[in-house]
Amino acid sequence: MLRREIPHHVREGRVVRLSRSQLAPAPLSGDQELTPLQPYQPWTEQMQPLCYWNDEPVALWVDKEPGDGWIDGRQWMADLPSGWFSLISTALQVGAWLENHRFCGRCGAAATRLEAEFAMHCNACGHRNYPRISPCIITLVTSGEAMLLARSPRFPPGRYSTLAGFIEPGESAEEAVHREVFEEVGVHVDKLRYYQSQAWPFPHSLMFGFFAEATTRRINIDGVEISDAAWFSPRQLPSLPPPYSISRELIETHLAKWRE
Numbered sequence: 001m002l003r004r005e006i007p008h009h010v011r012e013g014r015v016v017r018l019s020r021s022q023l024a025p026a027p028l029s030g031d032q033e034l035t036p037l038q039p040y041q042p043w044t045e046q047m048q049p050l051c052y053w054n055d056e057p058v059a060l061w062v063d064k065e066p067g068d069g070w071i072d073g074r075q076w077m078a079d080l081p082s083g084w085f086s087l088i089s090t091a092l093q094v095g096a097w098l099e100n101h102r103f104c105g106r107c108g109a110a111a112t113r114l115e116a117e118f119a120m121h122c123n124a125c126g127h128r129n130y131p132r133i134s135p136c137i138i139t140l141v142t143s144g145e146a147m148l149l150a151r152s153p154r155f156p157p158g159r160y161s162t163l164a165g166f167i168e169p170g171e172s173a174e175e176a177v178h179r180e181v182f183e184e185v186g187v188h189v190d191k192l193r194y195y196q197s198q199a200w201p202f203p204h205s206l207m208f209g210f211f212a213e214a215t216t217r218r219i220n221i222d223g224v225e226i227s228d229a230a231w232f233s234p235r236q237l238p239s240l241p242p243p244y245s246i247s248r249e250l251i252e253t254h255l256a257k258w259r260e
Helices: 073-079 082-100 173-185 246-259
Strands: 012-019 037-042 048-053 056-062 134-143 146-151 163-166 189-200 205-214 228-232
Touching: 012 082, 048 082, 056 082, 073 082, 082 189, 134 173, 134 189, 134 246, 146 173, 146 246, 163 173, 173 189, 173 205, 189 246, 205 246
Parallel strands: 012 056, 134 205
Antiparallel strands: 012 037, 048 056, 134 146, 134 163, 146 228, 189 205
């Protein structure tokens, strides 16, 4: 449904309006469903050509402040069918980049947005900036049927999730799995198995999903990034991450294996 071709030569099409991770709902008429795609319209200079969605060109309009009734990106992902994830994720990540890189990070001069690619160019020193992508690992640690799930202090009450963390400079994804799991819960793992990746637009992560088997079971939480962690049976689960997340996919894949 989404073509990652920037329609830089196009001057009209659909529009996604964004501000501070909130997206404006399109006006409703008749029995239309709520979507973030605004009606076909001429594009202004302040809009960023973004992609093609169902073969229609789409531009991004980043506002200074969200308007009344605008909806958080996470809520859009929870409410819309999974096929919308790529469009919303792209809009959120490109929007965050446009908001945060208006000036050159090398010399401080105002940057100019280029048309044919996602790039901000500094005419003063020649530095060119592209959207930031931060690689992360996210891992479901298991011991037989049991899953090691943990709570961040930022989570809603009762929610537990898989373990995750940023990959450090000079570190492989596999090394990051071992390090993050041990740092956060004090458990050693082996038999790592890559699952799949997911762009995570909060604000600009690329999650590499893994399964790993625990070689130790004693938990020792760090008390900073993790407020609680425990082993959970498939028959007694806490509140889980939202369905659109790779964390939930890892959990559901493991649960399906043991149901079979």
